[in-house]
Amino acid sequence: KMATGEWGGTMNLTEPQCGTDLGLIRTKAVPNGDGSYNITGQKIWISSGEHDFTDNIIHLVLARIEGAPAGIKGISLFVVPKVFVNEDGSLGERNVGAACAGLEHKMGIHGNATCVMAYENAKGWLVGTENKGMAAMFVMMNEARLGTGLQGLSIGTAAYQAAVEFAHDRLQGRSLTGPKSPELPADSIMVHPDVRRMLLEARAFVEGGQAFTLWTALQADLQHSNDEAEAQKARDYMGLITPVLKAYLTDKGFHVASLAMQVHGGSGYTEHFAASQYLRDARITMIYEGANGIQALDLVGRKLPANGGRAIMTWFADIDAFVSENGGETPIKPFVDGLTDAKKKLQEGTMWLMQNGMQNPDNAGAASTDYLHIFGLTALAYMWAQMAKAAQAQVDAGSTDPFYANKLMTGRYFVERILPDTGAHLVKMKTGAEVLMQMPAEAF
Ligand SMILES: Cc1cc2nc3c(=O)[nH]c(=O)nc-3n(C[C@H](O)[C@H](O)[C@H](O)COP(=O)(O)OP(=O)(O)OC[C@H]3O[C@@H](n4cnc5c(N)ncnc54)[C@H](O)[C@@H]3O)c2cc1C
Incomplete structure (x- = not known):
């Protein structure tokens, strides 16, 4: 019923004292002895937390089972329906402990009810394994x-x-x-x-x-x-x-x-x-x-080193293969050259992170957003090179469809006026953490 859109769903992670740092979650789960739990705590900024577009809303709630280890290792996931579901799939009674305590006022996405959710002995069931909620x-x-x-x-x-x-x-x-x-x-x-x-x-x-x-x-x-x-x-x-x-x-x-x-x-x-x-x-x-800063940390801290850097090495190898297959004096040379240069800078940035991020983690944190942008630019350069190749093939085959000519003109703008930003991002990321960290906090 969720897949068909008959019922809605939410994810309840954030609490007043924690957004990024979910190890600080306080919402509690107490076992009832019948496989269910009583969930108590406050969640904030919950998208689609309450509304009457659907007959039921299935809340996924992160909470801490009594006695669980502190921090992120003690978080479990629960399914907490707004309305209980009977054995035959029909709707039963309201889960009275799960309620919307207010609507957030915000600058945009007014089509979505962003809610404060109050759980007061709301009945829920564990999803997966205890303490493996994240x-x-x-x-x-x-x-x-x-x-x-x-x-x-x-x-x-x-x-x-x-x-x-x-x-x-x-x-x-x-x-x-x-x-x-x-x-x-x-x-x-x-x-x-x-x-x-x-x-x-x-x-x-x-x-x-x-x-x-x-x-x-x-x-x-x-x-x-x-x-x-x-x-x-x-x-x-x-x-x-x-x-x-x-x-x-x-x-x-x-x-x-x-x-x-x-x-x-x-x-x-x-x-x-x-x-x-x-x-x-x-x-x-x-x-x-x-938050996007956290995505950048995830990229440099977790995703790059995963499996000994296997994914990024494959990415470089795929781009190298494309470049060698499509090199030479062809009309798409500017795209291939642009991709080659962007990939070189991404590789240089990756090396810099390996050398400097390990010895001082603040260097990795300081470089992460610029590195992510070099990555994004390289990814788009790779896409543009492939699109240019396909469009040029159509033009070479005699197509006069303006779609292909326009594609090549748009791509030229990307290569000539956007892609050079990789150079600035690389220079910035290589300055390291000192320029960011030297000023005492009280001086701000
Ligand atoms: C409209 C709206 C809808 C939302 N919907 C939901 C929802 O449905 N369910 C839900 O659970 N939550 C929801 N959220 C919450 C949202 O996911 C959080 O706001 C977001 O994860 C950031 O957490 P925070 O606001 O506590 O910011 P904080 O964690 O306080 O971060 C503040 C700033 O500090 C930075 N920062 C924090 N920690 C670090 C770190 N370790 N390293 C570097 N930088 C750091 C962040 O990048 C950010 O720029 C919603 C929020 C809004 C505004």
Whole structure:
């Protein structure tokens, strides 16, 4: 019933004293002796915590069984239904101990009721094993992180489309090279190079991000391949790519929404168009499902070293193979060269982390966000190189469909005006922790 959308679901991790650091969870679970538990505690910021869109809401709640070890090792996962389910699947009585204690007021995503949830001897059942609640919750969270990356990208996509529509309609000023629509009182803002910069920046991220999500979706399928080597490679990629996709696409989704607002001018900041809503809605994606700074730490601290660095080595090898297959003086050379350079910088950043992060973990923390951005840029460079190859093949075969020509023009913007950012990120990450940590906390 959850899969069909008849019932809703929530995830209850956050409490007033803990968001990122879930080892601080206080919600308690007391066994009733019949396999069920009584759950007591307060959860905050619970998405879709209460509403009447569905007949039932199934809450997944992290709590600490009485006597469990302190910290993250003592957290268990429980299923707590809003309404109990009878043996025959019909709905029974209300689980009166599970209640919404209030709605949060927030800057965006107003279509979602974000709730304070009060559990007072609410009846729940253990999911999985005692004290292994985080591992159980991560089955869902890994998927939710991919969904959040897609959410950031999708809001950016909608914002870009709105900006294009506005730019066609808005007449302001004349082209620097002479009027393009002399019959009108002014040209559309489409003629201005700086407006083009914003639109192409947005479009290059959107199309690159879409390819990246589809490529990742393919890996998600390949995890279930009958060929064990192929399945293992896909699993490695899913682990490595999840924090990159979540953080990079949400950072850029918000950036695109901001560019789209700028294209709208004052009409974007006021509420006449959807631009301001997109900006507000996009912002949360950088925070929930693990703040983006935490994704960067997950990438450098857990995902890179996993299995002796097997996933990142495979990633480099796959890019090298693509480069050697597609090298030479072809029309897509700028894409292949751009990818080669980005991969080199990612490799250099990885080496720097190995050498400097181990000796001082603050170096890894200080470099993590810039490293994640180099990774995101390299991933998009890889996607753009593949898209350019496919588009160029169509052009070479005589296609006059503007889709392919436009794809190549958008990709050229990515390679020439976005990809060079890898250099700045590498320089910044290599400065290490000292510049960040030297100032005493009380001086802020
Ligand atoms: C609209 C909305 C919906 C939400 N929905 C849900 C939900 O359905 N279920 C749920 O359980 N939660 C939900 N949350 C909570 C959300 O997941 C948390 O807000 C998020 O995980 C960050 O936790 P926090 O707010 O406590 O920030 P904090 O953990 O206090 O972090 C504050 C800042 O410090 C940084 N930081 C913290 N620790 C570290 C560290 N060790 N290293 C480096 N930087 C660090 C963070 O990156 C962040 O920038 C929601 C929140 C909002 C606003």
